[in-house]
Amino acid sequence: KAGVTQTPRYLIKTRGQQVTLSCSPISGHRSVSWYQQTPGQGLQFLFEYFSETQRNKGNFPGRFSGRQFSNSRSEMNVSTLELGDSALYLCASSIDSLSNYGYTFGSGTRLTVV
Amino acid sequence: QKEVEQNSGPLSVPEGAIASLNCTYSDRGSQSFFWYRQYSGKSPELIMSIYSNGDKEDGRFTAQLNKASQYVSLLIRDSQPSDSATYLCAVKSNAGKSTFGDGTTLTVKP
Numbered sequence: 639k640a641g642v643t644q645t646p647r648y649l650i651k652t653r654g655q656q657v658t659l660s661c662s663p664i665s666g667h668r669s670v671s672w673y674q675q676t677p678g679q680g681l682q683f684l685f686e687y688f689s690e691t692q693r694n695k696g697n698f699p700g701r702f703s704g705r706q707f708s709n710s711r712s713e714m715n716v717s718t719l720e721l722g723d724s725a726l727y728l729c730a731s732s733i734d735s736l737s738n739y740g741y742t743f744g745s746g747t748r749l750t751v752v
Numbered sequence: 753q754k755e756v757e758q759n760s761g762p763l764s765v766p767e768g769a770i771a772s773l774n775c776t777y778s779d780r781g782s783q784s785f786f787w788y789r790q791y792s793g794k795s796p797e798l799i800m801s802i803y804s805n806g807d808k809e810d811g812r813f814t815a816q817l818n819k820a821s822q823y824v825s826l827l828i829r830d831s832q833p834s835d836s837a838t839y840l841c842a843v844k845s846n847a848g849k850s851t852f853g854d855g856t857t858l859t860v861k862p
Contacts, residue, residue, distance in 0.1 A: 681852040694849040728795055735848030738803050740786045743795040
């Protein structure tokens with residue numbers, strides 16, 4: 639059974655640019671959540687998509703956006719990158735976040751903004 | 753006050769000892785509670801989940817939940833050097849959003 643696939647693994651971008659990260663959840667999982675992980679802030683919730691709809695949203699600025707496709711694959715986009723956006727971005731797959739099941743995480747995308 | 757708080761650590765125990773990790777949460781409506789393990793440079797991995805008050809055992813791991821006290825704990829018996837990692841407590845709300853604590857770093861010394 640394939641795990642959660644995140645691409646790319648590493649990215650280096652310049653301030654002001656935009657970036658798109660991709661996540662393919664485990665087959666059959668319809669919920670995809672995105673988290674930002676930094677040493678100082680820990681794991682911070684960005685948003686969650688279920689059946690192509692955003693169901694939950696964290697406290698991030700509007701520069702952070704996402705979407706989910708009919709095959710449950712999800713993308714997140716960050717526009718006008720800032721140095722503080724440098725972080726590990728983790729995608730978490732779940733059958734349905736409203737269930738009692740936990741997450742399976744992808745390997746993450748390490749974003750560096752210079 | 754943070755929504756999910758964990759012992760700041762780091763926690764160091766000798767091999768074979770019991771490691772005790774603690775977590776408190778603020779949302780009384782929370783329904784599901786999880787422990788994830790994260791090795792350095794890796795992504796978090798789910799190791800335990802608990803939904804009802806009491807204890808839940810899985811091998812060397814025991815999760816304990818007390819909803820009245822808003823308290824979750826993880827006990828690791830017969831700790832091994834391979835248990836050295838950061839342990840993250842996560843609390844899932846009724847809306848399905850999981851909030852993580854900052855984690856406790858455990859070192860098991862041979």
